[in-house]
Structure formats: structure tokens, C-alpha cells
Amino acid sequence: MLKYIKLFVALFAVIPVLLLTGCETNMVVFEPQGPVARSIMELINWSLMWMLLVVVVVFAMFGFIVWKYRERKENMNYEPPEEHGNTLFEIIWTAIPILIVIALIIPTVKTLYALEEVPEGYENEEPLTVHVTAADWKWIFSYPEQGIETVNYVNIPEDRPVNFKLTSAGTMQSFWVPALAGQKYAMAKMETQLILVAENPGSYVGKNSNFNGRGYTGMEFEVLAQTQQDFNQWIADVKNTAPVLTEEKYEEMLKPTHLGRLTFKNTHLAWVNHADEDAQTYTNPELYRYNGYQGKTFEEEDNYMNENSETESGDHHHEENHDDHGNHGGDDHGQH
């Protein structure tokens, strides 16, 4: 039995050590590249300290009590006393957690409010506004001031606040750049906002963290922070060389596919902003028929196809998509 207990204690002793070393390894959340992500990391570190304290206290008490009062040959005659409780102890272990909660909630609230504002020290910089439209399964970035649009990558100037206005053309996504900031949901017909600053030029991974169907994995984008000069140069280049985004091309783009990088010298905001409550709906259920038994779908009045085409609706999907029914579960991203 002794052997068991030793193993037991050893096993659980490893855990806080693992937790501790967590702060020193190269995890992206602990290597922030801007003030927003840094303020979250500081909050996390503050909480880790307290939580470690809790873990150490509970584990120590646990180890001590189990060790000391375990049944042994010598104490088989020992009959434990009847104890109902102890008011003093109970007050102590109610009060201490309350104090810890207070210690944690104050910085939490402060950070929550701060995250909605331009970070401290950057108030005087004019923020760059970028509209983000998430679609299955790509990220579309529109720069209204510069009048350009990119897909699956976004270039931003360093040391300047960027105000991402998030929306979705369909499913719900979560816009996350762990090195620079936390995440926010992007939802259709509404707008959320995420502000961040990149302190250094560099390339950072951004991704969707909210599951949104078959092509969810790999719905990533690159955030490239550049010097203001490089950024201006890039804008100028795009204006000169990039193609024009047409409405047809845009509708094609919204279909459920994985795309590479694209760049355009105008933005789709000219004809639709999916954040508007009464924007047209760009859904197309027929393109999602790839698993199992197919149910019926419904015509929607506010669908974009109602106006500009008479052939798109109806029942012809079935012939069209029949062939890919057989590969239920087949990983055929982008075949549509």
C-alpha cells in the first residue's frame, strides 16, 4: 500500500511542475507581439500565480492527510472521533477563496474594458479600419479607406492600432490572432470589433477557432505587419496591379471552398456589407449536400439568387451533386 501512495503523490507532484514550466516555453500565448496580447498574458500570469498557490495548498494538504491517516497495521484499532465540523475552519476556507476571486476579478474587469479601446500609448494614432468578412472557408479583408480587398492575408502597418470590424457571410467564425490579440466571433448580419497593435514587423498566424463545417480545418490567414513605408508601397502596388473584383466573382468566392491568396483593387462593400441587418443572404444550401440522407431545404425571400437568376433555384441540385454523395466523408475540400 505504501508503494501505491508514494506513486500517487509523485504522480500529482509532477503536475504543478508542468504547469509552471508552461510559462517559460515557447507557447504563442506567452510570446505576445503587441500590447493587446501582452495585457491578456499579464492577466493570465497573474491568475496562474494564484492558481498555483491553490494547487500547492490543496495538494500538500491532500498528500499530508492521506499519508498520515491511511489505514496501517498499527492503527487498525484506532476508531476515528465523530466530528461534525468546525465553524472557524469553514469560515477560513470560505473567506480565502472570496479574497482570491476579488484579486482576480479586478484586473479581469479592467482588461475587459481595455480590450475594447485603443491600447494605452497608441491613443493618438489614427486607427486603420479593416473590414473582415468570414466565409466558408476563407477570410476576406476589405480596406475601405484604401479601397482594396485581400483574401486569406492581411497586411497592417506596425505600431498603429488596427480596428478589425468583423462579420460573416454565413456561418459563425472566430477571428483569432494569438500573437497579437485574443479572438472575437464573426457573425452574419452583425458587426463585432477587435482592436490590435503589432509592435514589430513580422508574420503572424491568424485562424478561425470556431468550428464551421467540413472545411473548418486550415481556415487560416497571415497577418503581415510592415513598416508604414512598406505598407504604403504595398497599397500603391495593389492599386496598380491587382484585378477588379466583380459581383459574379464575389458570389463565386463565397461558395464553400478553400482559396489561396487573392488581391483586388476594389472592395465588395460597394454592393454588400454582410454586417447590415437587412443585407441580402448569401446562402446556398445545395452546395452543402455531401453527407447522408438529403432533407428538404427552403427558399428564402432575401436570398441573393432570387433577383439575379431564375435558373439557380429548384430541384436540379440532385443530379448535379449526386456523384459526390458516394464519398460520404470524403475529404474533397474545394471541389465545389
Place this chain on the structure above:
Amino acid sequence: MGNIKWDEFFITGDPLILGAQVSIALTMLGVLFGLTYLKKWKWIWREWITTVDHKRIGIMYIIAAILMFFRGGIDGLLMKAQTSRPEMGLLSSQHYNEIFTTHGVIMILFMAMPFLIGLMNVVIPLQIGARDVAFPQLNALSFWLFFSGAMLFNISFVIGGSPDAGWTSYFPLAGKEFSPSIANNYYAIALQIAGIGTLMTGINFIVTILKMRTKGMTLMRMPMFTWTALVTSGIIVAAFPIFTVALALMKFDRLFGTHFFTVSSGGSDMLWANLFWLWGHPEVYIVALPAFGIFSEVIATFSRKQLFGYKSMVYATVGIALLSMVVWVHHFYTMGSGPGVNSFFSLTTMLIAVPTGIKIFNWLFTMRKGRIKLSSAMLWALAFIPTFTIGGVTGVMLAMGAADFQYHNTLFLVAHFHYVLIPGVVFAVFAGLYYWWPKMFGHMLNERLGKWHFWLFNIGFNVTFMPMFFLGLNGAVRRSYTYSAESGFAPLFLLSAIGSVILAAGFAVFCYNIYWSIRYADRNISSDPWDARTLEWATASPVQHYNFAKLPEVKSFDAFWQMKKNNEGLTLKDSEIEEIHMPSNSGQPFMMCVIFGVVGFFLVFEWFIPAAIASVGIIVGLIYRSFDYNDGYHIPVEEISKTESTWRNEKGEVHKHVG
């Protein structure tokens, strides 16, 4: 129905699924053949399918839960295998999506809940000194509706297609706009049917615990498990109707084209998220609280000490229940509700740590000055404390709204809730099984195998889920079927996959332990093998169907312990025996199970006319039941006397029978 698309009806083309189909067919044939060969049809109908005995219903819940654990566990292992290496090709993305969806739903609704409800069924009436629950036939109906829902959900992966929008089934993804296959109808309809059963269980247990307590069993003398069952039933009654409504709206959207949660025509995806979590968070406590109750019983018994701070435990339980209703927004801090709302919900969520902490310290102090016997049941309770502490502190970290912007939807979260659900529920049901097994079956589970089960499962569990915290902090998102080699995630994913194999080995030992113990364990054990404290041990093992020949009288907390100490109420005289009135068996709940299953199946496939016709059966069943005047039967005195003298006069038995 004229145009059934047979080519889409059965899921084909995947060797894994084909294998599953074949094995399901073979198992079913095997069971049918076995029953026929052993001439057990009558027996299974009379003794099990039509039973209204709370103990047998409890055992059926537990068997179903173990089977569902198996199914959900295979899902878990498949996911771990798929992510063990970068760019693995074992599962496609669609298949992975289906698997984590069914894993989550099955583990929570068809494993954790029935497991605990099963133990509640077996134990609660005994603990309060009652002969059955308040509404025995309703109890059977609860079970059969749960079973109907569970089976309907499980056939989805061979017929029609598995739900694939996550256990949270977020809209608009789960709506027809993005999921036109009928697969997600299974989610809405199967959970609806099972949910009705759960709601009735909640009502049944509230009434049972409030009305059926034996003489002297005041509320503040009730065992902790009974208290937690009462509070859990309260949460069920408060929270399940929300889910019922949400699922109904989901069905309207999917089957009839309404716009509650759609993108088009003014639906709101956030409405679903709110309704879902208004139920979903309390749901976590529906399973956690009874588990806390089990640990309280086990820790007190094996420390040979009364539960420390009983009163504060009761208040803490009620406090957790109340708080659990006002924290749901912590599941979507990132939805942009603003810092004010997020601050409020950060605070309420963190406050749950206070009553939970009270519980942890009370358990520790129950053991202090005790004599801790490291039986298998107790080992699970012990391991629970440190592992659940990790689940708890990471929960507080997630509760901090601003920090959650980095943890949300990552494997950090997945690790956290497994650290809560596995110690908090799975360890508890294991502890409960080792502890109450002799009560249910009259023999113990093997302690040596129990230790193997414990160590393998525990080590496996920690190795599987500890790495996920770090993966999450390094940016690994949840529900992703693969990752690139450059991401740097590979080593920890591999470690985690190795852990899951150890975990599975532990579960296998558990199954073997059941088999071994049924075959070989010693049947000659006393009715109170653990020297326990509460009333379920104040009668035979296995318990005779009327539970108590004479209802025990309670004079204090830990009633049975005091009875043994004062040598009171342990002896039964012939003169004290009276006829006992018991409810009759009924086949109706099972019939309802079949009818609900058929209606549900038609609805899943959107065949409305057959569904309408079949649902007439439900109405007929209700009418039939209203005119059912069978009010049970009486057990004659001689039969009771005979049963009682048999078990009471065995050697080493603390109970006595005198003629």
C-alpha cells in the same frame, strides 16, 4: 414516402462504418439467438423490460451507460488516433466532425447522465428508507424514453448520417442553410425524446425525496448523495424545459423552414447559443452534483468518519445550483456582448469556486483524523481531489473573460472540461460502482483488478489530457481534424494519443473485472461489507424487491451507523412483519419507447404522414394509461418472513431475524 432515396439511406463507402454495420448486425443476431437458445425471452420480458422496480431500472440505466461509454470511448480513441500524427489520413474531416459531435452528445447525455441517474435509482429510495420511488411506472417510462432517444441517436451513423455540427449544434451551421442533410435532425429529435424522460426523472425524484422519506429522516438528516440528487432534480426541472423549447425551435427551423436561428429573414444564431447554454451549463452541474454526493458517501465510509461540515456541504450544493443558472454567458464571452456583461458573468462564474472549494476542504477534513482504507472505491474518490482541483483552477482561469479571449475554442478548454468531467463524473461512477456493486448484485468487484483499472485509467487520463492544456496555449484549436507538421504540435499530440491507449486499457480491465466478478466472485458476503453508514446498507444484498421488511426509523444523521452503534433496529421479529403493497409490472413504458422511436425516426427523415400516423400511438398510450386501474399487489407475510430469515440468519450478518 413513395420516394425514399435508398441509395442515401444506408451510409456506405467507408470501411470503418461498414465494419460497424456488420458488427452491429452480428451482435444483434447474437443477442436474439442467445435469448432464444437459452429460453430467456419470458424472463427478460417479465423481470426486466416490464419491471417498475427502481433497482432494476437503475441497473438497466447503468448497463446502457456502460455501453454508451464504450461507444463514446471508441469515438474518443478514433479522434486521438487521427490527431496522433500531423496530416494523418485515418479520418476525413467530415468523419472527424461527426465523431466529435456524437462523442460529446453520447458522453454527456447518454453516458454521464444515465450513469448517475442509474445510481440514483438504485440508491436513493434505499437511502431514504422507501420501498420505491414516488411514481414507479413513470420511472420505467423515463428509462425507456431515454433508451429510445439513445438508440435513435446511435443508429444515425449507419442510417441517414451522423450529426456533425458539434455537441453544441451551433446555428447557423446546424440549420438547413449549411447542413441540408437530415443528419442533424437526429440531434434535435433524439435529444428531445430522451429529454422528456430526464425531465420526468427530475420530477419523480423531487417528489420521492420530499414525500417518501421514512420516519425521522428529516431533510437535514438526509445522506449527502440524497441531497445532491434532490438538488440535481431541481436543476433538471429548471433547465430541461429550456432545452426542450430550444430543440423544438430547432425542429421548426429544420423541418418546416421557420427562422428562429437562420441567417436569412431575421433569425438569430445568438439566440440558439443563449438557449443552449442556459441549459448546457446547468447540465454540467446536473451530472457533477450527484457525483459529489457519491464522493461524500465513499469518503465518509472509508475514513470511518462522519462527513465533515455537513451543513455547509448542503448549503454549498444549493449555492452551486443557484449560481449554475446565472453563468451561461461564459461560453461566449467572445460574442461581443460588451465588457459590462462579460464582467458580470466573469464574477458569477468565479464565485462558483467558493462553494466548490468549501466542498474540497470538507472532504479533506473528513479524512483528517480518520482511518483511510484504500479500497478501490476510495482510490477513485482520492484521485478525484487533486485532478478535479486542476479542472477547477483552470475553470477559474477560463472564467476570467479577458483571458478567455485566448483560451476560447482551443484545446485548453477541451483539456479543462475533461479534467472536470472525467474526475467529476467518471471517477464518481467508478467509485459508486465499486462501492454499491455488492448492494446491487450480492458480490463484490475484484479489488486487485480494481487497482489495475484505477492506475491505468488514472495515468492514462492525465497523460491524455494534460498535454492538451499546453497545445491550447500554443494555439491549437478544438475540433480540428488535423494539423500541419510545421505547427510544432506533433510531440504533445502523440503523447496525448499514447495516454488514451493507456486509458482504454484501464477501461478494458474494468470490463474484465465485471466479467470476472460475475463469474467467480464470492457470493458469501454480508449485507454490509464496508461497515457503512447509511440506510441502503440496512437491508439485504442484493436488495429484496420490497427493500425493507419493516421501514427503518431514523434518529440521527448517518442513521445506519448509529443503529449499529446502539444496536437498535437491527433485529426483525416475526410479529413486526406486515403485508407489503407493491406496484405491478407494466409493458406500457416499453411500448411507448418503441412508438416514440418510430415517430422520431419518421420525423428525422421528414416523412410527416407516417410520423403523424405513428404518433396516434402515443395518444392511445396516454389514454390507456389514464384508465389503467391496476393498483398493484400484496406480498404475503409468510413470503417476507421466509426471505428475511434467509439472509438475516447467515453467519457474520449484523441484522437478525427472530421468530
